Amino acid sequence: MKPGMKGMSWFPVWHRNYLVWKKLAVPSILGNLADPLLYMLGLGFGLGQFLGKVDGVSYLHFLAAGSLAYSVMNSATFETLYSSFSRMHVQKTWDAILNTPLTLNDVLMGEWLWAATKSLLSGLAILVVIWALGLYDDFWLTLWLLPVILVTGLCFAGLGLTVNSVAPNYDFFMYYFTLAITPMVLLSGVFYPTSALPAWLAALSAALPLTHAIDLARPLVLGRLPDAVLMHGAVLLAYGLAGYAVGLVLTRRRLLR
Amino acid sequence: MTGAPLKLTGLTKRYGSSTVVDGVDLTLEAGKCHGLLGPNGAGKTTTLRLALGLIEADAGRVEMLGYAMPGQAGLARARVGVVPQMDSLDPDFSVSENLLAYGRYFGLGRSEVEARVPGLLEFAGLAGKGDALVPTLSGGMKRRLTLARALINDPDLIILDEPTTGLDPQARHLVWQGLRRLIGRGKTLLLTTHFMDEAERLCDTISIIDKGRIIAQGSPRALIRQHIEPHVIEVYGDALDGWQVCARDLCQRCENAGETLFCYTTDPEPAIVELDRQPELRYLHRPANLEDVFLKITGRDLRD
Numbered sequence: 323m324k325p326g327m328k329g330m331s332w333f334p335v336w337h338r339n340y341l342v343w344k345k346l347a348v349p350s351i352l353g354n355l356a357d358p359l360l361y362m363l364g365l366g367f368g369l370g371q372f373l374g375k376v377d378g379v380s381y382l383h384f385l386a387a388g389s390l391a392y393s394v395m396n397s398a399t400f401e402t403l404y405s406s407f408s409r410m411h412v413q414k415t416w417d418a419i420l421n422t423p424l425t426l427n428d429v430l431m432g433e434w435l436w437a438a439t440k441s442l443l444s445g446l447a448i449l450v451v452i453w454a455l456g457l458y459d460d461f462w463l464t465l466w467l468l469p470v471i472l473v474t475g476l477c478f479a480g481l482g483l484t485v486n487s488v489a490p491n492y493d494f495f496m497y498y499f500t501l502a503i504t505p506m507v508l509l510s511g512v513f514y515p516t517s518a519l520p521a522w523l524a525a526l527s528a529a530l531p532l533t534h535a536i537d538l539a540r541p542l543v544l545g546r547l548p549d550a551v552l553m554h555g556a557v558l559l560a561y562g563l564a565g566y567a568v569g570l571v572l573t574r575r576r577l578l579r
Numbered sequence: 580m581t582g583a584p585l586k587l588t589g590l591t592k593r594y595g596s597s598t599v600v601d602g603v604d605l606t607l608e609a610g611k612c613h614g615l616l617g618p619n620g621a622g623k624t625t626t627l628r629l630a631l632g633l634i635e636a637d638a639g640r641v642e643m644l645g646y647a648m649p650g651q652a653g654l655a656r657a658r659v660g661v662v663p664q665m666d667s668l669d670p671d672f673s674v675s676e677n678l679l680a681y682g683r684y685f686g687l688g689r690s691e692v693e694a695r696v697p698g699l700l701e702f703a704g705l706a707g708k709g710d711a712l713v714p715t716l717s718g719g720m721k722r723r724l725t726l727a728r729a730l731i732n733d734p735d736l737i738i739l740d741e742p743t744t745g746l747d748p749q750a751r752h753l754v755w756q757g758l759r760r761l762i763g764r765g766k767t768l769l770l771t772t773h774f775m776d777e778a779e780r781l782c783d784t785i786s787i788i789d790k791g792r793i794i795a796q797g798s799p800r801a802l803i804r805q806h807i808e809p810h811v812i813e814v815y816g817d818a819l820d821g822w823q824v825c826a827r828d829l830c831q832r833c834e835n836a837g838e839t840l841f842c843y844t845t846d847p848e849p850a851i852v853e854l855d856r857q858p859e860l861r862y863l864h865r866p867a868n869l870e871d872v873f874l875k876i877t878g879r880d881l882r883d
Contacts, residue, residue: 334680334683334684334686335684337683338669338680338683341672341676341680342669342671342672345671346671413667413669413670414663414665414666414667415667415669417663417665417667418663418667418668418681418728419684420633421633421656421659421661421663422656422657422681422684422685422732423653423654423656423657423684423685423686424653424684425653578633578634579594579634
């Protein structure tokens, strides 16, 4: 290791993923963008006709923040599940790297930050759509969405690394989607305000990370400053760090024993 | 460099109640090729992973290039090249990109790695293939690229886990040529293999490992001399049963394996004269080799 690289030893791992992504960037961006964008535009324009105002704005405008958070979550999750699993289990890329001076912590840190980078791009793509359609009240406030996107990406990338560490095969990821991601999408305020939930479901919803991401993102899209910014940010970071730490321990047990 | 490139002392690794590596002592001599032979599950790969500091031993010590493992694994691995058993090339990268990416894991600068790539491609017989994508390469080319990749940091010690498994004879010979050139350049090699002819051709010294223990050690010739009579006659045919009694008189040692009788002897002439009189028996007379040693001391039973 060259002197001066301390603390940055994860960078070659991040860089490797970036170089591979660069070759397939267009289909990758389209793939990540299509799902949340279809939900946002389809439901916003279609269902929006019947709903009138939601939270005082058009349904499309209301959906924008949820779609953004959903897109970031999806992107970070897919990257750390399917893509990281390919590199770890199928292509043996991680094994190859572990034969060099890099450590497992470098590998996972590179993967974590790479997934966050990719989800930043996905969030940014939705943000561009939000700007293009004028779905905001105060342009300058929407710039605060960038750190929200980053923290949300770190959160779901960390959780994804834990899921990856215990996955025997690709099919296993369906459990995470049906038991965690889909309920989260339905309960965290993507499609309707969580205030509409009965108390017991609202309590569950408040524990889900996506709820906190949307509690930060929605006011910014609607032209207000969010409440309890530090609390929401701390919850997202805590989920992300815990996911990373557990993922590191379990991956070590999986690969280095 | 002073001292042995790799020194294992009393190395032990247990998984639950089974001891996979059991008190292994091994010292490599610089500039030589050392072979680690053993049946499946003998502990070869685990020994290599312990040596590289990828897993922690339950007992014993590993010293690699003067560094204590696994504590100084990063420093040691910076001077080591590894050819793993499983293909781990980056399928999304071209041949050259694989080398460039791997160089970055060693903290090497782009210009430094770029300067090394042509020589490595030449060495691996991949000159002109730099832009080829990995999935378009043959198995032999992938193996040679993996070998080139292991040399990106100009290592002092090269560890190869079954480097020619799955290759056709042409590809094996190309890999062997490459390994001989490395030995010629003063590199130290540690390789595991199932192919006794490979070990006999390449290795200066050999350790045979079984059930986690090293059960024989020495040069291929010394091992053959020590364990086996110099001549082997393999006899096949329907009349084998009748011949067995005779064979035991004419040869020092006979071993029945299925439809074949292996006869070991210092003087093959009397047995051959007798065999030539029995047209219903076929036979093959050859010098004793490392495979005879291996089968004698690890047995003929399947291990999977």
